[in-house]
Amino acid sequence: MTRPAETLPVPKHVADLAGDREVTAVWLNDLGGVTFSLAGEEFVKVYPEQHAALLVAEAERMTWAIEYHSVPTILSSGPGWLHTAALPGxxxxxxxxxxxxxxxxxxxxxxxxxxxxxxxxxxxxxxxxxxxxxxxxxxxxxxxxxxxxxxxxxxxxxxxxxxxxxxxxxxxxxxxxxxxxxxxxxxxxxxxxxxxxxxxxxxxxxxxxxxxxxxxxxxxxxxxxxx
CATH class of the missing domain: 3.90.1200.10 (Aminoglycoside phosphotransferase (APH), C-terminal lobe)
Incomplete structure (x- = not known):
């Protein structure tokens, strides 16, 4: 997982979630997944179609873990993307x-x-x-x-x-x-x-x-x- 070396295109659904807020690609992983920051307030993780099931698995784990530990709150999700609130800090x-x-x-x-x-x-x-x-x-x-x-x-x-x-x-x-x-x-x-x-x-x-x-x-x- 690395910070993107160049500006990456913003998918339409990410832009729609952002509205007027600034969108920045902040992380790029080895699977081609990109995490976008929405003005530092929220994040949207986007995976290629062939790896979309990994985000379903992550959402299941977050939903379970949040009862016991501080993890991001899921705001919305769809095929190949996961939208969460930012943790403070x-x-x-x-x-x-x-x-x-x-x-x-x-x-x-x-x-x-x-x-x-x-x-x-x-x-x-x-x-x-x-x-x-x-x-x-x-x-x-x-x-x-x-x-x-x-x-x-x-x-x-x-x-x-x-x-x-x-x-x-x-x-x-x-x-x-x-x-x-x-x-x-x-x-x-x-x-x-x-x-x-x-x-x-x-x-x-x-x-x-x-x-x-x-x-x-x-x-x-x-x-x-x-x-």
């Missing part, structure tokens, strides 16, 4: 936060800790994230994982607390180390080396090197490099 990879890596690292850890503590495993209807194999090691602790816990998927409020999480299309039950391993790998990608200790301190856990190595390897095999 800025992306954890906004330039404001990339200049404050220790602070934002703690917010990322806080968000995952809150999700893992609040979302009930026994009531979650979603299986393991798509990149985790069926023969994964016995879990240290089963939780409802974000599934794509890279830094851009945390929103941070002005008080440096986690405002919530976005991009929940792979949310499901798995070992908490699936999230923790990928999230900490993403820290170096976005902020440089040296912030993992800050993350684990905020999450209140000691690193499990074996599980970290396992889940990072599975992520890189299935989902590609961290974001």
């Amino acid at each position: 800025r992306s954890a990879v906004d330039p404001y936060w990339t200049k404050r890596p220790r602070t934002v690292t703690r917010a990322i850890a806080q968000g995952l800790r809150l999700l893992h503590a609040a979302a009930p495993v026994d009531q979650c209807p979603f299986g393991a994230p798509s990149w985790i194999p069926a023969d994964a090691p016995t879990a240290d602790l089963l939780v409802v994982c974000h599934g794509d816990p890279c830094a851009p998927n945390t929103v941070v409020a002005e008080d440096a607390q986690c405002s919530g999480n976005v991009d929940l299309g792979d949310l499901g039950v798995a070992d908490r180390w699936a999230d923790l391993a990928v999230a900490t790998m993403s820290l170096e990608w976005n902020y440089g080396p040296g912030f993992e200790a800050e993350f684990f301190d905020e999450y209140e856990i000691e690193p499990d090197d074996e599980r970290i190595a396992y889940y990072r390897a599975r992520w890189q095999e299935q989902a590609g490099p961290p974001r």
